[in-house]
Amino acid sequence: MSVHLVLFLAFAAVALAGAINLLAQTHPINSALSLIAVMAALAGEYLLLGAEFVAALQVIVYAGAVMVLFVFVIMLLNAGVEERTKGSRVAILFGVPGTLLGGVLIAWVLLRHSGTGDVPAGALPGAPATIGPLLFHEFLLPFEITSILILIAIMGAVVLASKPPSAPVPPREGN
Amino acid sequence: MVPLSYYLVLSGILFACGVVGFLIKRNIITIFMSIELMLNGVNLSFVAFAAHWHALAGQVFVFFVMVVAAAEATVGLAIIIAVYRTRETLNVDQVNLLKL
Numbered sequence: 001m002s003v004h005l006v007l008f009l010a011f012a013a014v015a016l017a018g019a020i021n022l023l024a025q026t027h028p029i030n031s032a033l034s035l036i037a038v039m040a041a042l043a044g045e046y047l048l049l050g051a052e053f054v055a056a057l058q059v060i061v062y063a064g065a066v067m068v069l070f071v072f073v074i075m076l077l078n079a080g081v082e083e084r085t086k087g088s089r090v091a092i093l094f095g096v097p098g099t100l101l102g103g104v105l106i107a108w109v110l111l112r113h114s115g116t117g118d119v120p121a122g123a124l125p126g127a128p129a130t131i132g133p134l135l136f137h138e139f140l141l142p143f144e145i146t147s148i149l150i151l152i153a154i155m156g157a158v159v160l161a162s163k164p165p166s167a168p169v170p171p172r173e174g175n
Numbered sequence: 176m177v178p179l180s181y182y183l184v185l186s187g188i189l190f191a192c193g194v195v196g197f198l199i200k201r202n203i204i205t206i207f208m209s210i211e212l213m214l215n216g217v218n219l220s221f222v223a224f225a226a227h228w229h230a231l232a233g234q235v236f237v238f239f240v241m242v243v244a245a246a247e248a249t250v251g252l253a254i255i256i257a258v259y260r261t262r263e264t265l266n267v268d269q270v271n272l273l274k275l
Contacts, residue, residue, distance in 0.1 A: 004176065019212060032208060054218075062215070100191070103191035118177065124225055138232070
């Protein structure tokens, strides 16, 4: 068993434990923390594959910025423990076996028939110095379009989350 | 040396966990986190295939997926705040109209 495989299995175990813990926890803040564990473990997997730039982005953007946003909203809305309802029981009854079946099928097909070779450690070094020219030459147009997308997202977030100027409508009765 | 299929199976399992969370969770924020988990699973397969085929474009695509996911998280959380302000609940069973 090579060191590479041991490291892969260790990071994979952390990622899977985090993903399952995300499903098992009922309080959103616990789910958010386990999602951060998943993202950190995935950053380790990216490092194993040699994708240094992507690993750094994973930690900075995903585990940092996006999850801080999630934790802010959870605290802002004072989200409590979620309650089980009739709909959620039906969803568990059908959703869990169905998805497990699909997952096992995908795993079986991949392991059995993928016909793909091994990936050595650090197979494709993706340092920022090699990603940068690609990003600013071949993918320049998509890159510029993402900046417009982010601008739209900022304006949309401000518009949606700002308080309405008129008198607030009374909350509708739950239906 | 790790077989490519291991990476793909891990990414598939993470995606499946995201789908299960999307189905069984009733808190709108946790449902949103399940979507992020699915996106992370897809990113892993992007990077694994990029390493397998020596195509650096796969890693650039992960960058774009991350940017879109960040923008999506921003707008989605703003929508959650707007929904909570009018409904005062985070349970999706009680949010069954498209209007705020």
